[in-house]
Amino acid sequence: MKNLNHCFSIADLKKLAKKSLPGVMFDYIEGGAEDEITIGRNRQVFSEYEFVPRVLRDVSTIDLTTTIQGAKSQMPIMCAPTAMSRTFHYQGEKAVALAAEKAGIPYSLSTVATTSIEDVAKISKGTKFFQIYAWRNADMVKNFILRCQQNHYQGVMLAVDLPTLGNRERDLKNGHGHARQHRLNILKGALRHPKWFYRFLTSPPLVLANMVEFLPYGGDAAKAMDTVNQQFDASVNWEDAAEIKKMWGGPFMLKGIQSVADAKLAVEMGASGIILSNHGGRQLDGAPPAFSLLADVKAEVGDALEIYIDGGIRRGSDVIKAIALGATACLIGRPYLYGLVAGGEAGVSRALEIFRTEMERVMKLIGCDSISKLSPEYVAKL
Ligand SMILES: Cc1cc2nc3c(=O)[nH]c(=O)nc-3n(C[C@H](O)[C@H](O)[C@H](O)COP(=O)(O)O)c2cc1C
Numbered sequence: 116m117k118n119l120n121h122c123f124s125i126a127d128l129k130k131l132a133k134k135s136l137p138g139v140m141f142d143y144i145e146g147g148a149e150d151e152i153t154i155g156r157n158r159q160v161f162s163e164y165e166f167v168p169r170v171l172r173d174v175s176t177i178d179l180t181t182t183i184q185g186a187k188s189q190m191p192i193m194c195a196p197t198a199m200s201r202t203f204h205y206q207g208e209k210a211v212a213l214a215a216e217k218a219g220i221p222y223s224l225s226t227v228a229t230t231s232i233e234d235v236a237k238i239s240k241g242t243k244f245f246q247i248y249a250w251r252n253a254d255m256v257k258n259f260i261l262r263c264q265q266n267h268y269q270g271v272m273l274a275v276d277l278p279t280l281g282n283r284e285r286d287l288k289n290g291h292g293h294a295r296q297h298r299l300n301i302l303k304g305a306l307r308h309p310k311w312f313y314r315f316l317t318s319p320p321l322v323l324a325n326m327v328e329f330l331p332y333g334g335d336a337a338k339a340m341d342t343v344n345q346q347f348d349a350s351v352n353w354e355d356a357a358e359i360k361k362m363w364g365g366p367f368m369l370k371g372i373q374s375v376a377d378a379k380l381a382v383e384m385g386a387s388g389i390i391l392s393n394h395g396g397r398q399l400d401g402a403p404p405a406f407s408l409l410a411d412v413k414a415e416v417g418d419a420l421e422i423y424i425d426g427g428i429r430r431g432s433d434v435i436k437a438i439a440l441g442a443t444a445c446l447i448g449r450p451y452l453y454g455l456v457a458g459g460e461a462g463v464s465r466a467l468e469i470f471r472t473e474m475e476r477v478m479k480l481i482g483c484d485s486i487s488k489l490s491p492e493y494v495a496k497l
Contacts, residue, residue, distance in 0.1 A: 119458045119465045125429045125450045128466055132456035136311060137304025139289040139297070140203060144452050146285035147396035153404070154396035157427025160404040164436050164494045169482030177478045178485040179471070183444050184270045184366040184388055184421065186242040189219030190471055191438055191486055194463075195395075195425055195446035196225035196246035196272070196370075199336065201321055203452060205314040206459040209238050211451055214463035216241030218471070223272060223446070224325075226250075226259070227343065229336065231324035236266035244270040246370060248277060249355060250346040255329050260362050262325075271363045272390065273356055276371025278349040281398035292344075294337060357384050368423070373402055378412045381420065388421040388443075395426055395448050406437060410491070413441030431473025435481070439489040 122128045133141050147154040179190040194215045201207030208230035215222035221242035224235050232245060245263045250256060263271060283291075290296035305312035320335065323343060327334035330342055360367040368388035369381050381389045391405035391412060405424035412422060424437050425446035434445045447470070454466030478484065481493055 119462055122457065122465060123469070125453060125466060125469060128450070128453040128457050128462065128469075131458075132453040135308065136203060136456050137301055137308050139300045139304050141456075142285040142289055143291075144203065144449060144456075146283050147400065148281040148283055148398055149400035151396060151400065153393055153400050153402050154427070157393070157396055157404045157406075158429065160406045161427065161430070161433045161436060163407075163497050165497060166432075166436075166477075166481050167493055167495050168480060169493075172482040172484070174479040174482060174484050176484065177475045178487070179474055179478070181444060181486060183221055183242070183423075184244070184368070186221060186269050187219075188221060188242070188444065190474060191434060191442075191444040192467070192470055193221040193244075193423070193444055193446050194223060194451050195448040196223040196228075196244075196274075197448050197452060198225050198227040199229050199321070200452075200455060201229035201318065202336070204455045204459050204462075205318040206455070208235055210455055210460035211463050212239040212241065212243065214451070214454075214460050214467060215239075217464060218467040220467070221269070224268075226274075226325055227323055229321050229324055231327075232259070232262045232266055232268070234324070236268070243268045244272055244366075244368070246272045246274055247359065248274050248346070249348050249351040249359065251348045252329060252346060255326065255346075256359060257362065258329075259325065260359070263363070270366035270368060270388075271359075272368040272370045272388075273359055274370045274394075275351075275356065276373065276392065276394050276398050277347055278351070279347055280344060281394070282400075283397060292341070298337070353380060353384060360385065368421075371398075372412075373405075373408070375408070375411050375415050378416050378422075382416050386420055388423060389416075390446060391422065391424045392446070393426055406433075406440075409437060409440045409442055431470050431475075432477045434470065434474055435477045435486075435489065436494050438486050439493045440491055 181191045212222040216239045223244040226248045245268045290300050322334040330339040332338040366387045370390040372389045393402035405426050421443040428445050451463045451466045454462035
């Protein structure tokens with residue numbers, strides 16, 4: 116795999132990304148909790164369904180457009196929130212937000228981003244959501260909400276699957292939580308990746324840009340990480356979530372719903388969307404893949420809120436299967452990160468283009484000209 120022009124699939128982008136980044140960081144992107152069984156299941160479940168193609172229908176034009184939380188989207192995909200993007204490529208979150216805007220899809224900024232709410236808003240006029248962790252420090256949550264309002268973010272997603280950090284053993288082995296060891300391991304990898312290292316050394320220092328004023332060391336990403344990890348609040352409950360929703364007052368999604376029962380509670384609390392997600396297999400090993408929950412959740416909640424799924428989506432066909440079973444859209448995490456690592460904004464655009472062309476092709480091949488017409492009749496469980 117020489118460059119982006121030779122990447123025809125997300126798997127190709129992943130190969131290129133792996134070559135471009137120190138192993139410690141690639142592991143951080145790629146790794147999951149414990150035995151990584153959930154990561155494997157996240158992929159496997161898509162192959163447990165096949166299509167029921169229809170023929171002799173006019174599929175000369177395909178309409179992939181949809182509406183996500185009231186905002187028009189050119190395809191049923193959004194970029195999931197991911198931490199620390201400038202670590203992986205100097206263009207970081209801005210590159211992802213710009214590529215998403217150009218593709219006409221929403222971008223979600225993470226609480227633990229290395230670019231601030233304000234800086235992303237300055238460069239992107241596209242649809243933007245902000246992902247919030249419910250921290251111990253309630254002032255910080257209020258501060259996020261106020262800044263999202265001031266900067267015209269269209270929605271907030273509260274991540275509810277992190278009462279504590281998942282047990283990611285690749286990261287532990289690479290020295291996470293032991294600043295000196297971690298730095299040494301990064302340095303070893305950096306020497307083998309001089310292009311990445313040069314950009315790293317010549318770019319502004321990495322800070323947890325949304326929390327600078329709340330953290331020690333001016334938000335320095337390496338030094339403040341322990342403080343951040345202590346902020347995850349295991350006592351958060353449904354009333355707290357409702358409080359955050361009220362404070363925000365706009366489109367509000369819960370990210371990390373993993374059961375039909377909680378999907379029902381999300382409807383009761385008045386959420387406008389749920390993201391069925393196991394955090395890309397990074398939290399609870401043994402958690403269910405979102406795709407395998409989708410049909411039951413749809414049957415229970417109907418159209419009371421929008422349902423999104425993420426985890427293991429690597430092909431346009433995965434997205435089409437999810438829409439057929441009732442999802443409004445899918446979030447992608449690692450696929451755009453592979454693109455970012457491999458080629459900055461152009462790499463993210465390449466990832467999104469791969470999804471677009473794959474989805475269009477699949478729609479033609481199954482005989483359906485609009486994603487609004489997809490239904491469970493287009494798929495069959497093996
Ligand atoms: C490197 C990395 C960092 C992530 N950081 C966050 C985060 O800060 N907040 C969040 O809600 N989810 C985070 N996630 C989870 C993603 O939002 C998403 O749920 C997951 O990546 C979807 O699975 P996929 O990577 O297989 O597409 C992260 C995922 C990865 C791979």
